[in-house]
Amino acid sequence: MGTFGSLRRRAVATAAAVGALALVVGCGGSDDSATGGGKKDGKVTITMGMYGVMGIKETGLLEQYEKENPNVDIKAEIAGDEQTYYTALQTRLAAGKGLKDIQGIEIGRAKEITETQADKFADFSKVEGTDHFLPWKESQITTKDGKVLGLGTDIGPMAVCYRKDYFEKAGLPTDREEVAKLWEGDWSKYVEVGRTFKKGFKGGDVAYMDAASGLFNAMVYGYPEQYYDENGNLIYNTNPAVKEAWNLAADAAEDGLTAKLRQFQPGWDPGLANGTFATAVCPAWMLSHISEKAGDANKGKWDVAKAPKGANWGGSFLGVVEQSPVKEEAKKLVAWLTAPEQQAHIFKEIGNIPSSRTALDSPEVKNAKSEYFSGAPIGQIFGAAAQEIPDKQVLGRKDGTIKDTFSQGLALIEQGDATRDEAWKTTGERIEKAVG
Numbered sequence: 001m002g003t004f005g006s007l008r009r010r011a012v013a014t015a016a017a018v019g020a021l022a023l024v025v026g027c028g029g030s031d032d033s034a035t036g037g038g039k040k041d042g043k044v045t046i047t048m049g050m051y052g053v054m055g056i057k058e059t060g061l062l063e064q065y066e067k068e069n070p071n072v073d074i075k076a077e078i079a080g081d082e083q084t085y086y087t088a089l090q091t092r093l094a095a096g097k098g099l100k101d102i103q104g105i106e107i108g109r110a111k112e113i114t115e116t117q118a119d120k121f122a123d124f125s126k127v128e129g130t131d132h133f134l135p136w137k138e139s140q141i142t143t144k145d146g147k148v149l150g151l152g153t154d155i156g157p158m159a160v161c162y163r164k165d166y167f168e169k170a171g172l173p174t175d176r177e178e179v180a181k182l183w184e185g186d187w188s189k190y191v192e193v194g195r196t197f198k199k200g201f202k203g204g205d206v207a208y209m210d211a212a213s214g215l216f217n218a219m220v221y222g223y224p225e226q227y228y229d230e231n232g233n234l235i236y237n238t239n240p241a242v243k244e245a246w247n248l249a250a251d252a253a254e255d256g257l258t259a260k261l262r263q264f265q266p267g268w269d270p271g272l273a274n275g276t277f278a279t280a281v282c283p284a285w286m287l288s289h290i291s292e293k294a295g296d297a298n299k300g301k302w303d304v305a306k307a308p309k310g311a312n313w314g315g316s317f318l319g320v321v322e323q324s325p326v327k328e329e330a331k332k333l334v335a336w337l338t339a340p341e342q343q344a345h346i347f348k349e350i351g352n353i354p355s356s357r358t359a360l361d362s363p364e365v366k367n368a369k370s371e372y373f374s375g376a377p378i379g380q381i382f383g384a385a386a387q388e389i390p391d392k393q394v395l396g397r398k399d400g401t402i403k404d405t406f407s408q409g410l411a412l413i414e415q416g417d418a419t420r421d422e423a424w425k426t427t428g429e430r431i432e433k434a435v436g
Contacts, residue, residue: 036075037101037326044329048076049100051085053288054153054316055346056337065336072329082106083400093120101324102334105150105317108400110140113319114149115232115397121149122320122327127335132358136391141317149319151338152355154346156283156314157385158218158307160190161290164374165301166278170201176376180306187219187308188248194257197278207259207277212249212414213407214263218281219245222311227403228396234435236402237428246406250420253413260414262407269293275301283313284353284382291372304376310388315355353382360386398435405430 036047050056062074077100079085086109092098105113113121124130125148137152160183164174172193173179183189194208209215220226223241228234236242252258259277261268263286271277272294282290282304294302318338320330336342343354344364351370354360360383368379396402409427412418418426 036099037324037330039326043071043073044326045073045075046102046326046330046333047100048074048102048104049079049085049089050076050104051079051082051106053285053350054078054104055350055352056153056318059346059349061337061342061345065333072333074333083404086400093117096323099321099323101321101326101330103319103321104153105141105319106400107140107156107315107317107395108403110317111228111395111399112397114141114143118143118147118149120322122322122324122331124148124151124320124331124334127151127331129339130335132340132356133338134355134357134360134386136389136393137315137355140393140395141319150317151334153316153318153338153343154285154314154352155355155386155389156285156312157353157382157389158221158281158283158311158313159304159381159385160279160307161282161287161302161304161373162279163275163298163301164303166201166203166206166275167197169203170197170278172197172200174303176303176305176374179303183308184306185308187215187245190215190308191248191252191255191257194252194279195255198255198257201278206275208257208279209252210259210268210271210277210280211262211407212253212258212410214281215252216245216249216406216410217313217403218307218311219248219309220311221313222309222390224390224392225394226396227399228394230394232396234396234431236406236431246410246424247420249410250413250423253410254420258414260411262411264289272298281307281313284351284378284385285314287351287370287373287378291370299372300374302372303374304370304378304381306381307385310385310390312386312389312393347379351378353386401434402431405434 037045057076057078062076066072066074089103125146130151133152137155138148141150142148162179167174182193197208220242225239227236259271261271272290275298318334320327320334324330340356340358343356343359344362346352347354348364348368354365359365365379366383370376370378405427409423412423412426413420
């Protein structure tokens with residue numbers, strides 16, 4: 001994949017470098033301005049607020065757009081933490097000032113945006129050349145009256161990342177196709193492989209998986225309905241899919257199969273670097289993070305296998321603020337950044353799977369392999385996984401909050417601080433308090 005590995009490292013470094021500044025100023029411009037952009041002396045300035053490693057700034061696309069459009073100057077700020085970013089965005093939307101012309105929107109926030117902030121974002125439904133997205137992706141950011149509040153960047157089809165060297169030490173197959181067959185079609189088989197791993201592993205203190213919450217998320221996101229029904233009612237406590245995922249994740253925790261390291265929480269990055277676990281459920285966008293944090297010392301030890309079932313975990317959108325003084329220019333930029341060619345470019349550079357049907361079918365994506373992950377054909381693996389994602393995905397206003405709360409509840413079991421029933425009760429109480 002050419003520059004895939006080195007650019008991934010630059011991408012994460014870039015996000016980290018600007019993260020401190022972005023977290024101080026949040027996602028807004030100056031407090032006394034509505035948005036940061038504008039027009040002056042024939043020059044158009046467009047401001048952007050993003051988070052994490054979305055690939056837009058890190059892969060040189062903004063510089064390319066400025067080169068092709070000399071009258072445009074783009075100023076982008078990137079927050080390292082999405083939760084902090086979104087809190088700041090909510091504050092600025094309520095105040096009506098300090099906003100960027102273009103704002104990133106994470107999938108877990110999409111429903112809340114479409115239901116409570118639709119009047120604050122511009123409509124993309126009539127923008128030409130934007131009919132190439134996966135239907136379910138576009139539906140996530142569409143209001144009931146048909147207003148499209150943003151355009152999709154990436155999606156999060158699932159796979160399982162695993163350490164080949166550890167599987168060999170446990171007497172398990174190492175070939176990615178053989179590994180996928182071990183748990184084909186059933187997440188409970190994935191846990192059963194963990195029990196086999198634990199019994200057979202010889203080579204130190206290594207857990208089978210990083211955390212029970214990763215397994216829980218992978219299972220829940222494989223169903224059309226998760227925490228809410230189509231009418232916006234909370235169903236997390238009655239949805240069989242959620243209870244099934246909870247119980248299997250609790251089984252893994254109680255059987256000592258996890259390293260008790262929640263993804264993206266303190267301890268997880270060192271766990272990757274030190275090789276303290278053998279598998280992690282990994283959406284496509286997570287590969288760049290794993291390769292960066294596990295480091296060159298572990299290159300070629302990791303591989304990628306098909307997940308037991310298809311699911312989507314994560315993904316983002318770019319929206320334009322309705323009151324932006326450069327609204328039309330900003331919409332044009334968003335359409336260009338999310339076009340098939342640019343989505344394929346981002347995938348080639350850092351591995352974010354496109355939400356564009358056209359990009360998914362391109363040779364650039366289909367033929368892509370990851371040198372870091374033992375030459376895994378990630379274009380084929382994640383492209384196929386994208387086709388298995390349920391066509392309909394019901395989102396809720398507080399999906400992101402509920403996901404985090406379930407992760408915290410499973411951590412109580414892992415740490416031995418509560419039984420699964422006690423943790424379930426505590427989680428329910430916390431959710432009710434958080435979402436009202």
